[in-house]
Amino acid sequence: MSTAKALAARTARRRRDRAALPLLLGPSVLLIAVFVVAPAAYGVYLGLTDTQLTGFAARDPQFVGLENFRNLLGSEDFLGSLGRTAEFVFWSAIIGQTVLGMLAALLLRHKWLRGKGLFGALMLLPMVVPEVVASLTWASVLSSESDSTFNRLLGVFGSGAAAPLQEYPMASVILINVWRGIAFAMIMFQAALEDVPDELIEASRMDGASALQIFRHITLPLIRGPVFLYLLLTTITTVGVFGLVYFLTQGGPGQDTEIASIQIFQSAFKYSQIGLGSAASVILLILLTILGMTYARLAKVEV
Amino acid sequence: MAATTTVEPGGAPAPAGPRRRTPLWAVVQRALQYVLMVLLALFCVVPFAWVVLTAVDADGGPTVGLPAFTLDNFARFFTDGATPRLFLNSVIVSFAATALNLACGVLGAYALSRYRFRGRRTFMFAILLIRVIPPPATIVALYLLMVKIELDDSYLGLILVEASAALPITLWLLKGTIDAIPFELEEAAWLDGSSRFGAIRRVILPLVGPGLGAAAMLTFMAVWGDFLTPLVLLQSPDLYPLSIGLFRSFTAFNQVDWGVLAASAVVYMAPPAVLYLFLRRNLMRSSLGGAVKA
Numbered sequence: 398m399s400t401a402k403a404l405a406a407r408t409a410r411r412r413r414d415r416a417a418l419p420l421l422l423g424p425s426v427l428l429i430a431v432f433v434v435a436p437a438a439y440g441v442y443l444g445l446t447d448t449q450l451t452g453f454a455a456r457d458p459q460f461v462g463l464e465n466f467r468n469l470l471g472s473e474d475f476l477g478s479l480g481r482t483a484e485f486v487f488w489s490a491i492i493g494q495t496v497l498g499m500l501a502a503l504l505l506r507h508k509w510l511r512g513k514g515l516f517g518a519l520m521l522l523p524m525v526v527p528e529v530v531a532s533l534t535w536a537s538v539l540s541s542e543s544d545s546t547f548n549r550l551l552g553v554f555g556s557g558a559a560a561p562l563q564e565y566p567m568a569s570v571i572l573i574n575v576w577r578g579i580a581f582a583m584i585m586f587q588a589a590l591e592d593v594p595d596e597l598i599e600a601s602r603m604d605g606a607s608a609l610q611i612f613r614h615i616t617l618p619l620i621r622g623p624v625f626l627y628l629l630l631t632t633i634t635t636v637g638v639f640g641l642v643y644f645l646t647q648g649g650p651g652q653d654t655e656i657a658s659i660q661i662f663q664s665a666f667k668y669s670q671i672g673l674g675s676a677a678s679v680i681l682l683i684l685l686t687i688l689g690m691t692y693a694r695l696a697k698v699e700v
Numbered sequence: 701m702a703a704t705t706t707v708e709p710g711g712a713p714a715p716a717g718p719r720r721r722t723p724l725w726a727v728v729q730r731a732l733q734y735v736l737m738v739l740l741a742l743f744c745v746v747p748f749a750w751v752v753l754t755a756v757d758a759d760g761g762p763t764v765g766l767p768a769f770t771l772d773n774f775a776r777f778f779t780d781g782a783t784p785r786l787f788l789n790s791v792i793v794s795f796a797a798t799a800l801n802l803a804c805g806v807l808g809a810y811a812l813s814r815y816r817f818r819g820r821r822t823f824m825f826a827i828l829l830i831r832v833i834p835p836p837a838t839i840v841a842l843y844l845l846m847v848k849i850e851l852d853d854s855y856l857g858l859i860l861v862e863a864s865a866a867l868p869i870t871l872w873l874l875k876g877t878i879d880a881i882p883f884e885l886e887e888a889a890w891l892d893g894s895s896r897f898g899a900i901r902r903v904i905l906p907l908v909g910p911g912l913g914a915a916a917m918l919t920f921m922a923v924w925g926d927f928l929t930p931l932v933l934l935q936s937p938d939l940y941p942l943s944i945g946l947f948r949s950f951t952a953f954n955q956v957d958w959g960v961l962a963a964s965a966v967v968y969m970a971p972p973a974v975l976y977l978f979l980r981r982n983l984m985r986s987s988l989g990g991a992v993k994a
Contacts, residue, residue: 417896417897418811418815418817420807421807421808421810421811421815422807422808422811422812424803424804424807424808425804425805425807425808425867425871426808426823428804428860428863428864428867429827429830429864429867429868431860431864432842432860432861432864432865433830433838433864433865433867433868434830435845436838436841436842436845437830437833437838437841439841439844439845440837440838440840440841443840443841443844448844497740500736500740501740504733504736504737504740507733509730510733510734510737512737515741516737516740516741519741519744519745520740520741520744522744522745522748523744523747525921525972526748526925526969527921527924527925527927527943527968527969527972528925528927528943529925529927529942529943529946529947529965529968530751530946530965530968530969531747533751533946533950533961533962533965534747534748534750534751534965535747536950537747537750537751537754537958537962538746538747538750540956546746546747546750576743576744576747579740579744580744633832633834634834636834637834637835637836637837639835639836639927639928640927640928640931640943643927644927644947644950647951657836658834658836658837659836661836661837661839661840662836662839662840662928662932665840665843666840666843666932671840671844674840675840675841678836678837678838678840678841681834681837682833682837685832685834689832
């Protein structure tokens with residue numbers, strides 16, 4: 398075919414097919430607009446009203462301005478849930494997943510290590526199973542029954558049976574979330590470490606640097622960008638964790654594991670305070686945005 | 701070969717002197733790292749050992765041990781009460797949502813890849829940014845919205861929501877795949893008399909396979925594993941998918957039937973695993989190689 402002919406066909410076709418664009422893109426835009434964007438916008442509006450699910454106020458919701466926000470910022474329940482979320486994110490995502498994921502990624506870098514394929518595959522398991530299954534497996538491991546895996550492990554060390562989900566609920570769900578997130582950290586760090594040249598590390602070893610020094614002064618600065626990107630992503634996903642914790646504790650015992658996602662769910666669907674729950678969601682989103690921009694600033698990456 | 705490359709922080713200190721003098725150190729270090737690897741792997745795997753072993757155990761408890769082998773738990777899962785219904789519900793919602801997601805995704809991604817229009821880049825980045833919002837933060841408003849448009853507590857509502865939630869990823873993935881399909885192939889089809897849509901069907905669809913497989917896998921897994929959306933949107937036990945069913949049977953009774961729960965978990969994990977095996981060849985194959993050169 399001649400180039401000129403093809404070019405002519407292309408231009409003509411382009412003009413005539415303009416009409417097809419709405420047909421092609423329309424369904425996607427419509428679905429995203431109605432079921433993803435509209436709820437987000439609607440949520441901001443609901444946060445400014447006293448909407449309830451049931452009862453007198455449900456019939457005639459009033460616009461109350463910023464009152465929900467004022468109530469929330471003076472409410473111990475909500476501030477407590479924010480604190481627990483911070484605790485949950487810090488220990489499970491920023492410390493646990495990052496450290497263990499980095500260890501796994503560093504291990505996988507060794508040329509002499511045998512069984513890397515199997516190791517990598519096994520590490521992926523906790524991430525790919527549905528969250529309900531993840532919760533269920535840990536419910537069994539940490540069950541208060543005396544023959545649960547955890548209690549038998551305690552027995553080996555000569556200690557009596559315990560009920561970790563009741564006695565140390567926050568530590569338990571943090572441990573479980575670490576378990577679920579190691580694989581994601583490992584994948585991200587593995588990709589980042591590939592860009593660190595072996596020669597550089599070899600040279601620093603020749604100069605007598607210890608492994609710790611090499612990691613601290615050579616490796617870490619070189620993968621700074623990906624590490625902060627990972628921290629940003631894991632913070633966002635960890636703030637959004639709901640099922641994993643709700644399945645096991647429903648926020649309890651008491652309010653010990655009532656992180657913000659569960660608090661929002663409870664206030665909206667258990668206490669039918671839709672307006673209050675929406676306002677809490679908005680505050681959570683604002684905090685998340687601030688946090689995200691801080692990470693981006695720290696990583697000196699363009700977003 | 702190097703004795704170690706980067707050792708973990710806080711691990712054993714590396715030998716400071718020349719390697720020759722401390723071969724023992726290197727051996728100890730390697731051994732320590734093998735131990736670390738085994739511990740990490742055990743941490744990740746032991747909970748699953750429980751699921752698999754207890755599912756085939758006649759007197760299953762919350763403990764990892766050698767089972768008294770039986771398939772009774774599975775038999776009870778498929779014959780008892782409402783559990784097959786849960787499985788069926790999960791299948792209906794997941795397949796319908798994935799199909800809808802892919803259908804919209806292919807057309808939308810084609811438009812994003814082949815047309816140049818105002819707001820295209822903005823749209824691409826906007827749908828990516830939406831993904832940053834944690835689902836629990838919009839679920840309250842979503843529920844009320846669905847009640848208002850009378851789509852709560854129905855298959856249709858859940859399918860629409862799930863398909864939309866996974867659309868941004870599908871659009872990005874398929875746009876990348878379609879970008880890689882040479883435009884000349886389509887033009888050739890046009891010159892042979894195909895319409896725009898005819899060319900999409902004859903040229904794009906056969907070649908978009910690997911991307912479609914990946915998108916199908918991601919969407920299906922997201923819908924199949926979702927817990928929060930069905931928990932909020934569905935009230936009728938008749939419509940519950942497996943995720944909610946498992947949760948209810950775990951919390952409803954004081955005496956937990958670990959055997960059946962474990963069997964349910966295995967059944968629950970099977971379809972995504974089968975789909976993965978089925979699509980894996982599809983994911984690996986690049987069907988574009990010879991198309992242009994030939």
